[in-house]
Amino acid sequence: MAAPHISLELTVNGAAHAVAAEPFSTLADVLRDTLGLTGTKIGCDAGDCGACTVLLDGAQVCACLVPAAQLHGRTIDTVEGAGPQGVTDQLRQAFLSHGAAQCGICTPGMLMAATALLTEIPAPSRPEIEAALGGVLCRCTGYIKIIDAVEDVGARRVREPAVANPRAETDADTFGVGRRAERVDGWAKVSGRELFGADAAPEDALWMRVIRSPHAHARFVIGDFAPLMAATPGLVALVTAADVPGENSFGIFPDTKDQPVFAEQHVRYRGEAVAALVGSRAALAQIADSDVPLAWTPLPALTGIEAATAKGAPALHSARSDNVLTRGRLARGDVAGAHAGAAASASGTFETGFVEHAYIEPEAGYAVPDADGPGTITVHASTQAPYMDRDEVARVLGVPKEKVRIVPTACGGGFGGKLDVAVQPLLAVAARKVGQPVRIVYSRTESMSSTTKRHPSRITAKASADAVGHLLAYEMHGDFNTGAYASWGPTVANRVPIHATGPYKVPHVFNLTRAIYTNETPAGAFRGFGVPQSAIANETLMDDLAEKLGLDRWQIRRRNALGRGDTTPSGQVLQYSAGLPECLDALKPAWDKANIDAAAHNAIDARYKSGVGIACMWYGCGNTSLSNPSAMRITLGRDGAVTLWSGAVDIGQGVSTVLVQIATEALAIPGLRIELNATVGDTGTTLDAGKTSASRQTFVSGNAARLAALDLRSQLLRFANAGDDAGIARDGDALCFGTVRRIRFADLPAMIEGFGTYDPPTTALDADGQGSPYATYGFAAQIAEVEVDMRLGTTKVVHIHAAHDVGRAINPTLVEGQIHGGIAQGLGLALMEEFIPGRTENLHDYLIPTTGDMPPVSVHIIEDVDPEGPYGAKGVGEPALIATAPAILGAIRHATGVTVRKVPVLPHRLWELIRQLQD
Amino acid sequence: MSAYHRPTTLDEALRIYAEDPSLKVLAGGTDIYPGKATRAAWGDMKHQGILDISRITHMRGFTETPTDWWIGPLTTWRDIIDADLPPLFDGLKAAARGIGGAQIQNRGTIGGNLCHASPAADGIAVLQSLRAQIYTCYWNGPETTQNAPIISPMHVAPSFVIASFIEGSRRTKLADSAIVTNISVSGKGRGYFRKLGSRAHLVISIAMVAAVFDWDERGNVRTARIVVGACSPMAQRISALEDILRGKPLDPALALPEHFSMLTPIDDVRASADYRRAAALQLVKDVITEAAEDQRNVRR
């Protein structure tokens, strides 16, 4: 029940406004809904994320916590304004040149927090910046480039305010491969104009709210909706499974579509959708879940791998009587024999919990019926996989794929969590039912409780080596809790056995995995598909072996590191790029110094112990042994406009920029600027570039973009009758071919199109997991330096050194951004993040790193060029994260003597282990 | 229709509140809005009418009198950080700097922290170490039954020492339709505060310690008030230890586990009970160590 509206006069970005508002609504509501200033973002609506930070009379506040009633006569500055003394504009330019905005959802909040700081302290110190930005969470950048940008404005290194898209003045020559080009979509992000899932919808869109199960396992009966409908003006429809026209199920693989869009009488996890309300926003705000006629019968829930695999455990799905969704396997050589003949063996059991993606943008979007012709549905949503979404929605609606169009909005972070559909089928079913546009915005808790997580794991492994530390055998059994539904469980089960040894030469390997159903939140894709979990096991065992054999931990890794010409456990010979030895060599000076420093420190400090750890990783780019093609199109119009039509969704990592850089390099026409199509990933106007996952877009779509640009170039040469080696350059309104021919754009054919497709060469795996599952692998090594308070069990990461073989850094700024952000997520995985259904469903109980948690990071980019990659490039998105957690665990062990086999290493857990060791 | 009131005087506020005791007082809103979001997440859409007291501006800020410091309940954390205060308030300032981020510090109030009465409220532990007196007020209407001093014909104004004001987790002695109108602090000494969490910013305490120490010219403790928060439904004075410290030089070795027996920490997602107990002891030792250093520096 809302109080009557009150009239407010307020000044926003220097302009006076008179508005009417519900007094208990918030400043964020007034800005976004009444004034249309959607640059202010909502990530949690609870003060926890700071995305909504604006200035109220000059002081930074969370717009989601300020009552509208308090706004009369106040002055507000938002990201849309220049800021006091133009400070916000100055920051914008610095954010652009530093690559401080990745997905951009936190950027408005960061800009405003920084504006408040710089207005008060014009040249702040780094700790002052960290403190002032401490209330804004960023999940993409690891904060480093953001703080750099603010520091630069403070130090007046960036003076020029940016007030228009600076790319307008950018010459194509500065946009080639290897350049630190500014993001092609950067201006939208730093100006607050980027439209994310919650930022736009048609005027006549109805709102949708999903009713979700509060129980982990239950039966339910739906009662009569008529009384509620009759009692609630503005409530247009209640949507349930009965309204799903096609298949009421979705899932990643054709044989694992086991999750209902709306549950039917039976729910398998807390947060599962059972029904939805559709109507005016005001009407929905009045209806409590308890008003909806649902009768629940809670049932005992299977929580955890052990319960689900116990003898006699009830089956979640009838097709899997043992609750094992799928198994993975890799076998090579004679493991038992090799263990027996080894000089040293090490083994252990390792546990990880659910980890939440915690993208700052909760899922949101809208669906419009019949927008592209009768019977069509157009879904606008924040997604990583528009083409998969399209196929899924078509199946759910029971219509041909051509009837469904997915238009991705800007994506405020994904990390794998937006690879599964969430709002898409719900919106489509509702819009079809009511015949009108329908929109939805998930709350933070809804996002966290209903969408996928990183798989919890229990991994038992054993590694053996000879007397000088050469690995002989590796054996692993890994169980992965896939939650109530399959999602990407099969991918995790298949990818882990291939990677589980770590990036080492191991002749005898036997790896088994299982993905197991439980009554918990579905686990899906999250940056690394199970490899971050298995890396914790193998890297700890490497430290164990080093200790047993009296070897240096760097040394044992260097000795075993996979390099060019070596054979992987799946029997694949690494013909080309495999730069792990180079990564390790790059880190050696830092390793030696850090060890000396730690020893010196520990000699004099009994309480705060320093430790150094090291870990390596590898990661196959692209799908495992599955075709995953990408297609790109590039056009040249008679107006001289070159457009790259990209279907590869940019989730903040910067693939749009990378593709333009690659295409610019391939097209090689100085003076000609390549634009990106307006809606990247629109299934109506782009070709299928595949999903943005598996660190594949730079490698796979990059190749497609290169081929498309080369195709365009050769068509131009043909049209001009010029030889293949003729140069092309732009000259005003014409193209010059060599020194002889000049053709005006207006005289070109109406539209010249170049096409490129690429599918990485892989082979199928046999029953023993042998084959060439990936065309290329990314490699990395990282060192963590930590300081542990031995009395309180708290760990502070004081430095990370990261060496990554990326093949070729198409854009070093973006590569560094991926590495920083991955390290922040790895740090969270190691030290603080643990999703527990029903208990850590918001961003104050589920902790992710803040500005003050990030250490300095020294990045070493290693370029072992891969001839298969575009200009030699490989992926870096997932590799960034994998080595961090094991390196931190190694450092904790070095500092304390305690081997941690369970993450996160919360202070109380480490304290307990230290106490056990001391007793 | 649920109401939203914005009175400009205390009188008006109390009268409105007396007429509708179901109203929810709102100061900075930094507890109220997150609470609303938490309820709405699982389909509880109700919210109470609001009595917004933020326009009663005289209830904000510090006032020094010959005997006391008065702190208005609407004083924000940022006001506390910026105020020019004696070392007695160093603990309060340290707590203020550690609450939320700058956004929360700019809006959240000490009165809201007090009345929300969370077991992990940093402000409450500090106020307890300061032995604050809490002044409340409600309208002396016809239904008033409370047996309390009547300071004006219109107002009933019970006051409480902080320790008795907090009744338990999220429970205070605030009477129906009563508002906290003032907080008073007196005494000498130097304030301390330490909090422990799993990350750098925006963190709810796993355990926290607030303390006030005063010492004589020889460095012997005259006053020691030590409070541990987040380890029981309400913050606890560690009186046994205070007694032992009194009359001696500040020495962390005097703090022993048995002094903490009144704590009843819980196991939850943030930490285990055993750990909270041990951490409380360690934080207290750290605070005593810090105070001992200050004592030496002050003397030098």
Ligand SMILES: Cc1cc2nc3c(=O)[nH]c(=O)nc-3n(C[C@H](O)[C@H](O)[C@H](O)COP(=O)(O)OP(=O)(O)OC[C@H]3O[C@@H](n4cnc5c(N)ncnc54)[C@H](O)[C@@H]3O)c2cc1C
């Ligand atoms: C992101 C975030 C981080 C936080 N971090 C911390 C932290 O680190 N430590 C911590 O202790 N707290 C923390 N909090 C909680 C909160 O910010 C503080 O408790 C704050 O001081 C509350 O003040 P307020 O004015 O905003 O309260 P409000 O939300 O306005 O009110 C809180 C409660 O007090 C009542 N109330 C307020 N004033 C009065 C009065 N004068 N008389 C009677 N009743 C009154 C209200 O009715 C309500 O029940 C955090 C909150 C957020 C959102």
Ligand code: FES
């Ligand atoms: S939306 Fe306001 S703090 Fe997250």
Ligand code: FES
């Ligand atoms: S750029 Fe900060 S959350 Fe994505």
